Amino acid sequence: MRLTNRFGSGTLYRLVFVIPDEERFRRPYGCREEIVMFSVKVVLNIDVGATFMEGLPADDPQTVIWMPEGGEALTVEKFVDTAAAAETVRGHWRSALAAQGQPDIGIAVAPVRETDWTTDWRSHFQLERVTDRLVVCPAWEPYRNQPGEWVVRVDPGMSFGTGQHGTTRSCLRFLARCRERHVGQPRFLDLGCGSGILSIAAALMGFTDVTAIDHDGQAVRDTRDNSKRNHVGDQVCALVTDLAQFRPVGTYDVVAANLLADVLVSHAATIAALVHRKPSGDLLVSGILREQYDAVRLTYAAQDFFEVEVMDDGEWRSGWLRRR
Numbered sequence: 578m579r580l581t582n583r584f585g586s587g588t589l590y591r592l593v594f595v596i597p598d599e600e601r602f603r604r605p606y607g608c609r610e611e612i613v614m615f616s617v618k619v620v621l622n623i624d625v626g627a628t629f630m631e632g633l634p635a636d637d638p639q640t641v642i643w644m645p646e647g648g649e650a651l652t653v654e655k656f657v658d659t660a661a662a663a664e665t666v667r668g669h670w671r672s673a674l675a676a677q678g679q680p681d682i683g684i685a686v687a688p689v690r691e692t693d694w695t696t697d698w699r700s701h702f703q704l705e706r707v708t709d710r711l712v713v714c715p716a717w718e719p720y721r722n723q724p725g726e727w728v729v730r731v732d733p734g735m736s737f738g739t740g741q742h743g744t745t746r747s748c749l750r751f752l753a754r755c756r757e758r759h760v761g762q763p764r765f766l767d768l769g770c771g772s773g774i775l776s777i778a779a780a781l782m783g784f785t786d787v788t789a790i791d792h793d794g795q796a797v798r799d800t801r802d803n804s805k806r807n808h809v810g811d812q813v814c815a816l817v818t819d820l821a822q823f824r825p826v827g828t829y830d831v832v833a834a835n836l837l838a839d840v841l842v843s844h845a846a847t848i849a850a851l852v853h854r855k856p857s858g859d860l861l862v863s864g865i866l867r868e869q870y871d872a873v874r875l876t877y878a879a880q881d882f883f884e885v886e887v888m889d890d891g892e893w894r895s896g897w898l899r900r901r
Contacts, residue, residue: 590663592655592670593685660688707749711778716806727753727781731774731803743890744863748775748835750888751861751897755831756782758859763830766790766851768820769864773800773813775833780809784831789815790823820844828853833861838869842876849880857900859885863893870894 657663663686670684704720705713714720716732752775756763763786765779770789773796780787787809789800797815804813816823821844832852834841841848841862852858860882865873867889874884874896882898889895 590657590660591685591687592657592663592666593653593687660686705746707746708753711749711753713749713774716803727778729774729777729781730806731772731777732799732806743893744835744865744895745774747888747890747893747895748833748861748863749778751859751886751895752778752831752833753782755859755861755897756784759784759830762786764788764827766825766829766832768832768834768848768851769796769836770800770815771796771835773803773815775835776800776813776815777804777807777809779831780804780812781807785812787813788825788829789813790818790820791815792817792819820847825851829858830856831859831861833863835861835863838865838873841865841873845876845880849877849882852882852900854900860898860900861895862898863895865894865896866892867894870896874898 655666657666667684667686704715704718707713710726712720712726712728714728714730716730720728720730722728752765756779763784765776765784765787767773767776767779767787767789770776770791773789776787776789777800789797791797791800794817797817800813800815801810804810804815820840829851830853832848834848841864848860852860860877862873862877870887877898881901883901885897885899887894887896
């Protein structure tokens with residue numbers, strides 16, 4: 578995608594404001610994810626989705642939400658065609674912030690030349706060594722495989738999943754250890770596949786029957802493209818479907834549910850039914866803030882799962898659960 582001025586002048590106007598990770602901003606919302614919701618829905622008046630978590634464009638291609646790792650500040654950027662439009666948007670943002678009782682944030686406006694977003698965001702996606710054996714590598718970056726490594730080469734496109742988010746990292750680490758437990762030809766299910774990174778890693782690890790589902794058609798297309806890129810296209814079956822409508826044949830040795838806490842809780846019975854009973858299967862639950870984790874754990878305890886291990890990565894907490 579190229580970020581360009583539709584009038585052909587080659588110049589855009591960039592508005593930027595930063596919401597610091599401070600108590601005065603947390604107080605009305607409770608956590609950074611709710612601050613994102615505020616920024617996107619109230620200030621920008623557009624929908625929020627998982628793609629924002631890694632700085633990808635919103636449905637409005639001229640708007641970008643950056644939410645860096647490690648408690649850094651959330652940055653909101655918007656690009657408009659004229660200086661007058663920039664001032665109009667700045668006035669709207671200031672009014673929206675004031676209406677929410679938030680402090681006056683400096684909203685900068687500056688002219689910029691058109692830029693190629695595709696190459697710009699790639700500078701933020703770098704090689705990630707997730708475990709001693711597992712490496713996630715940008716598809717465009719040369720990397721020589723070392724003996725015994727699983728190397729996932731991925732171009733996330735418009736989908737969530739580069740291996741650099743805490744939820745994805747934790748799932749990948751759990752998955753590598755699950756593979757040691759499940760011998761033979763284990764089955765793997767990826768709920769909410771995004772870029773397909775978990776499914777591709779599972780196929781490279783030796784899971785012979787890998788299914789990836791997502792309600793977003795673009796995510797499924799990205800998963801299929803990335804599977805072919807990693808030469809596991811025949812092993813990964815990627816489907817556009819909603820969790821409630823998914824009707825697989827049989828159950829799975831390992832199910833990865835990197836979703837959201839409320840989805841994990843509200844669909845617990847459906848997700849639990851996808852996991853093998855005998856021999857006992859494993860369920861990886863992620864996409865959960867630390868303060869939300871106990872509610873998720875207790876919900877699955879009621880579905881006859883116990884916790885094998887918990888893993889924290891920044892403000893995120895992920896669980897490795899197993900059938901009793």
